[in-house]
Amino acid sequence: MISIKEVTNKAGLKAFVKFPFSLYKNNPYWVPPIIKDELETFDQTKNPVFANAEARFFLAYKENKIVGRVAAIINWLEVKEQGLKKMRFGWFDFVDDLEVSKALLQKVASIGAENALDYMEGPVGFTNLDKVGVLIEGFDHIGTMITWYNHPYYQNHYEAHGFTKEKEYLENKFKAAAADPKLFEKANTLIKRRFQLRELNFTKSEDIMPWVDKMFDLFNESYAKLSSFVKITDVQKEYFKKKYISFINPEYIKFVVDKDDELVAFAIVMPSFSKALQKANGKLFPFGFYHLLQARKNSKDVIFYLIGIRPEYQNKGITAIIFNEYYHTFKEKGVENCIRTPELEENTAIRQMWKHFNPITHKRRRTYRKALN
Structure with missing residues (x-):
């Protein structure tokens, strides 16, 4: 059985940040963030994005072990000034279990519905200077500090849960x-x-x-x-x-x-x-x-x-x-x-x-x- 718990303290946030370190352990293409920097990104007292945005962080557990995470984000500048009633989500990582990804996405969807938003889109960050997009090609190339890396099965999960392509991004060298x-x-x-x-x-x-x-x-x-x-x-x-x-x-x-x-x-x-x-x-x-x-x-x-x-x-x-x-x-x-x-x-x-x-x-x-x- 999958249980979803909201992160409400520093220990939980640290577990949220550290989950990919186990998910991608020994992966030669994954580039880990600096834990301290990642924690500051999510700190409402340090990151000014929270003046116009809000975020809630969730961890998925199965048999008392963390098996997934997601950040549910509303950028109120986008919603109110641009009229885009969008529920954002990012920092979305999970083991290859459709029930895990489904439970996390349902949690994001419920927050969007509570706020009368029209649709959800991800993975995205708070703003255009954050990381964006799930990797669908190029898994055998090393990541960068300004992009997310993910396992190939992620794309299958989005599509299995009824998500459709919104935007496509190219990376060139x-x-x-x-x-x-x-x-x-x-x-x-x-x-x-x-x-x-x-x-x-x-x-x-x-x-x-x-x-x-x-x-x-x-x-x-x-x-x-x-x-x-x-x-x-x-x-x-x-x-x-x-x-x-x-x-x-x-x-x-x-x-x-x-x-x-x-x-x-x-x-x-x-x-x-x-x-x-x-x-x-x-x-x-x-x-x-x-x-x-x-x-x-x-x-x-x-x-x-x-x-x-x-x-x-x-x-x-x-x-x-x-x-x-x-x-x-x-x-x-x-x-x-x-x-x-x-x-x-x-x-x-x-x-x-x-x-x-x-x-x-x-x-x-x-x-x-x-x-x-």
Whole structure:
């Protein structure tokens, strides 16, 4: 018999965070989170997303053993401002037992019904900067710190419970050497001259900080038309600034500004921390922090995390400026492989941006939805 228990204390939340460590034990492709970071994500006193969202956490038990987990999330900005009556769910993991996944999903559905929501969708996080989608292809490729990994049977569970595909995301990679400067060197010069633009490069994190709020404003502006987008609030900007910007190599953050020093485009690339996180196995101490610092300094793989271009400058070749700068940075750092974060299948503009680099789609993931009666 399956029993579902709500997490109501720190011990329960720690069990919630640690469940995948047993589910994916010895899996060479799963990338564990840092337990402390994951706990902070779920802490209402630390994560500002809870100013506009709520979440409840559930564990499934069978014979007194944890066999599944789910986070049931309502983003009230999405519900009230966008009119999307959506019940979100994420951090959804389970053993290969249909009764377990069914019981967890029924719990999410009941919360959605209590709040008069129309449908449920997952797996998703609180916002667009969280992890998204269940992996449906690419199980033999190592995960990243900004995506979920899952067993192949997950897809069967969603479909067995009457869920249908909502959105599909592609993950692509290409060799850094494919970013041939001949493709954009000339364009880079012409576009800068035509639009009176210049690039900004950085060597210190503190020099980036004055630009970060403008960067998030531009992020909100760039992605506003995508169906899944929920804007980043001012309080969240501060949180992400403190949590992430100082840990990303400053030379991996590129800005493009106009003649008035207004931000036109930005890109953030991160070194791949996947193997370092596997070595850390959830803990920063005693050696986890060392492994992460080594990856920050020496990783030959990088992840294109975010790119934003002001709408009036989209499709005008601004990426030539960004890629030209990255080419020189990557060459200096000895970067070999470029990996892209999940991109919506419907986002044709982003696919056009990468077409010259011979990208290979190595993973696909989906969110699934179901109507709430």
